Amino acid sequence: MTRNSPTAGGPRETDALTALARAHGVAAAYTTDRGRRVDVSQDTLVAVLAACGVDASTEATARAALEAHRRERAGRLLPPCVVLRVPTAGVPNDGPALPALPLDLPRGADVHVRPESGGTTGLTPALPPGHHTLHVRAPDGRRAHAPLLAVPDRLPAPPGRTWGFLVQLYSVLSRRSWGMGDLGDLAELASWSGRALGAGFVQLGPLHAAEPGPLPDPSPYRPSSRRFADPMHVRVEAVPEFAYLDPAARPVVDRLVARARQLNEAVLDGSSLIDREAVRDLKHRALRAVHDVPLSPGRAAAFAAFVAREGQGLTDHATWCALADVHGGAWRSWPAELRDPRSPAVARARQELAGAVDHHRWLAWVTDEQLAAAQAAAVGAGMPVGLVHDLAIGVAPEGADAWALQRCLAAGMSVGAPPDDFNRRGQDWGQPPWRPDALAAEGYRPFAELLRSGLRHAGALRVDHVMGLSRLWWVPEGRPPTEGTYVEYDRDAMLGVLALEAYRADAGVIGEDLGTVEDGMREELAARGMLGTSVQRFEYLGGSAGRQGPLPPDQWRTDCLATLTTHDLPTTAAWLSGEHVDLRARLGLLTRPAAEEKAAAAAERDGWLAELARLGLLPDPDGEIAALHRFLRLTPARMLGVWLPDATGDRRPQNLPGTATVHPNWRLPVADARGRPVPLEELPASTLVRVLADVFAPRTRPPDEHHTHDTENVNENDTKESHGRPGSC
Structure with a gap:
């Protein structure tokens, strides 16, 4: 059934829906920037909970989901992830040498840590910052493990002003x-x-x-990927293989360079705006030719090291780019079997498009x-x-x-x-x-x-x-x-x-x-x-x-x-x-x-x-x-x-x-x-x-130039403090 929409007096929320929303960190009400309380509609709460994998479509399902959540919380030894703030060398810290684990464990539980670097250790002040794994065994035989994030309590201060x-x-x-x-x-x-x-x-x-x-609105704040930079930022001539283009490819690339120079001059003389699509097209065509140049042994080893370091994330990114070349950039309209990056169909497509996948890996590398x-x-x-x-x-x-x-x-x-x-x-x-x-x-x-x-x-x-x-x-x-x-x-x-x-x-x-x-x-x-x-x-x-x-x-x-x-x-x-x-x-x-x-x-x-x-x-x-x-x-x-x-x-x-x-x-x-x-x-x-x-950062001025204001160089460790209130926005 569909829940009631909010009325003038606010939504008539069930206690179960409100409690369920709060249990999952979903606000049932909020305060505006002007200090006014606003009640969130039940329809919004149901939709947001559904996006979190929680069915609250009826009062009965909301009650059932709330009870299931409470049982899960009560029965688990560890939360999904544990965060521990630890002091770091060289950073002032007024707290204890090692904060206690933020957990309520059974008395007598055995606790140990598998550090990110391998091996096993107890919780000691020597536990370094990193992504570790926490293991717990309760006296009743129950076992559990969870990621343990040992994070710096405070970052070092910036290097001067x-x-x-x-x-x-x-x-x-x-x-x-x-x-x-x-x-x-x-x-x-x-x-x-x-x-x-x-x-x-x-x-x-x-x-x-x-x-x-x-790109109807080419905002850099609406990217396809935040993990990898865009190859259209690459200086094509600075890629080492550019100097070794095949003689047959050189005239083609030279024409692309000439067209790019025309595009550039049109922007600089004010007759044209920046056209990302045109730039991207020219660079991708030129970089495809540069990619055809065989890598030297040292360059090949560097590329292999980059691919190994970036791992599955790079493979997924390059695979998506290769599939987008074929099916377009809107993956939700791709054939259904290609919408899941872990599907057998995607694995087969990756093999069939191996050359394109390798090209997009290479683009990520030269950009990096x-x-x-x-x-x-x-x-x-x-x-x-x-x-x-x-x-x-x-x-x-x-x-x-x-x-x-x-x-x-x-x-x-x-x-x-x-x-x-x-x-x-x-x-x-x-x-x-x-x-x-x-x-x-x-x-x-x-x-x-x-x-x-x-x-x-x-x-x-x-x-x-x-x-x-x-x-x-x-x-x-x-x-x-x-x-x-x-x-x-x-x-x-x-x-x-x-x-x-x-x-x-x-x-x-x-x-x-x-x-x-x-x-x-x-x-x-x-x-x-x-x-x-x-x-x-x-x-x-x-x-x-x-x-x-x-x-x-x-x-x-x-x-x-x-x-x-x-x-x-x-x-x-x-x-x-x-x-x-x-x-x-x-x-x-x-x-x-x-x-x-x-x-x-x-x-x-x-x-x-x-x-x-x-x-x-x-x-x-x-x-x-x-x-x-x-x-x-x-x-x-x-x-x-x-x-x-x-x-x-x-x-x-x-x-x-x-x-x-x-x-x-x-x-x-x-x-x-x-x-x-x-x-x-x-x-x-x-x-x-x-x-x-x-x-x-004052430099030496010629004698005829005025110099009327304080010009202490802010880069010379000028760290004068002020204890006023934080700036308001």
């Missing part, structure tokens, strides 16, 4: 690109900014593998090699962090990861956000969420493998919507975001796995914690040595704090990456001029009269300019953009980010959310104030680039 550029790689083209920025350009950007400007990092947007086929080269260039340029990669919140429902990991994803559900001040209708991002129970049952290995890939060639990993490691807004397919609910994850386990993989990679973590954030989440990140994200536009005091306006710099939090703007917000030049309101008005995106929007935007801007004047940062001979960055310099933030388009005076947003068909999202090259694209080769000559670099 650093600054760097925030970029979307596709937008940073050089004269050698093929129509969009590539990994060769990234290596050049890192090498130049590290050596010449004293930058400590380059933060990137996601480089994840994109869906094949047409160039990622490694880019990070090596950053470190070699003296960057203490280097590359900061970005992990998107989810994947496309028809992509490679959704096919390979469908056992761990909630079918029929989509990730999103509830209604809030940013979007009163809520948001549906069209990506399936992890199933918390399935992740726990697998000891969080799919999540760990994903993180391991993102951290392998990085000094830090930015985690998009990091709040999703604690709870996510699930929306049943076909329903509006307002009819979703929160589903809880084991925050200790999810953050623990993140800490473990970052610790192993000797890398940091930056959580994107903007928007509605669960109580305690920011404090938990800081306690684990993970940074948050503070954006100038959101750092504002309310009237209840005694004054209203910008948060003074000494009250910003220390444990964060601080920046003026992001890829989803107006550039600083557009924000200062107010033209971001004009753009939204032209596109019909305003929710109130244009005059009101303009007045509100002007008041916000003027409030910030008044704060700059109060601090003596205005007037500034280098302009207001420089003054705003000097404000960032006054905060105690451990990492300071400069949005690269701000450094060129660009006035166009890289992404305007909700405008996939009316604005060129994710297709714009970095440009100057007039909209003229600025190639990588011209960045060193940019006056504003030099000014902003001198704000954070």
Whole structure:
């Protein structure tokens, strides 16, 4: 039977359904960003529970499922996965040498651990961080085992105070690109900014593998796979085998190179937008020819080692890509026998398509090699962090990861956000969420493998919507975001796995914690040595704090990456001029009269300019953009980010959310104030680039240049602390 829909007075939930939802971490009610309680409809609860493998379609089945859940909990010796926080060498820790196991075991139970490295041991302070196995034998003869995640209690502090550029790689083209920025350009950007400007990092947007086929909204935050990077980022000429193309293939590839150069010049002269599909087509055709070149013995051994290291995950990814070449990229419309990655039909298809599978493995390898080269260039340029990669919140429902990991994803559900001040209708991002129970049952290995890939060639990993490691807004397919609910994850386990993989990679973590954030989440990140994200536009005091306006710099939090703007917000030049309101008005995106929007935007801007004047940062001979960055310099933030388009005076947003068909999202090259694209080769000559670099990492100036502000180098272990409240969003 169908349960009642919510009424004006709230849903008439059965006690069994409510208790069952809570037992599985599904919220039966939630509090909005304005403090209002909302009861979740019974239909939503039933749909979400069904996606977790729980039948609550009738009152009787809900009661039966609740009783079965209680019996299972009462009868088990161990939970599906055990998380143990352990101290690590060199990291301050005020807790005990080894926390007690968070378990209620029978008196006299025999407990031992099989370490990840092999052998058997008891629980001792010497248990290293890792993925171990816990074994228990009860006095009554019952036995059980479960994954034991020994995770670092806290990550080491970042290496001093650093600054760097925030970029979307596709937008940073050089004269050698093929129509969009590539990994060769990234290596050049890192090498130049590290050596010449004293930058400590380059933060990137996601480089994840994109869906094949047409890209009506080529967002890097809706990838096919988060584990593997997209080969369209490869610098084709930098693949070693390119130099040894067969003479018969050389003219064909030369024509592809010539066409790519034309494509690139069209973007750089402003006559064309970035066309990912065209770039991808040219590169894949050229790389097929390069793949035909036999590998030398050393290269063959390196490729074999990569395949062995990546294991089943790479095989699944390459198999999906090979099948997508034949059947298209929407796997749920493939022949039924090919929808299960473990089916005999898929095994046969893998053999029949062995050449294509090998090609896609090779593509993943050469992409990984160039990622490694880019990070090596950053470190070699003296960057203490280097590359900061970005992990998107989810994947496309028809992509490679959704096919390979469908056992761990909630079918029929989509990730999103509830209604809030940013979007009163809520948001549906069209990506399936992890199933918390399935992740726990697998000891969080799919999540760990994903993180391991993102951290392998990085000094830090930015985690998009990091709040999703604690709870996510699930929306049943076909329903509006307002009819979703929160589903809880084991925050200790999810953050623990993140800490473990970052610790192993000797890398940091930056959580994107903007928007509605669960109580305690920011404090938990800081306690684990993970940074948050503070954006100038959101750092504002309310009237209840005694004054209203910008948060003074000494009250910003220390444990964060601080920046003026992001890829989803107006550039600083557009924000200062107010033209971001004009753009939204032209596109019909305003929710109130244009005059009101303009007045509100002007008041916000003027409030910030008044704060700059109060601090003596205005007037500034280098302009207001420089003054705003000097404000960032006054905060105690451990990492300071400069949005690269701000450094060129660009006035166009890289992404305007909700405008996939009316604005060129994710297709714009970095440009100057007039909209003229600025190639990588011209960045060193940019006056504003030099000014902003001198704000954070001053170089020796010619005698005739002004130098009126404090210019202590933030990369020289400047770790001044502030004990103000965390930044508000």
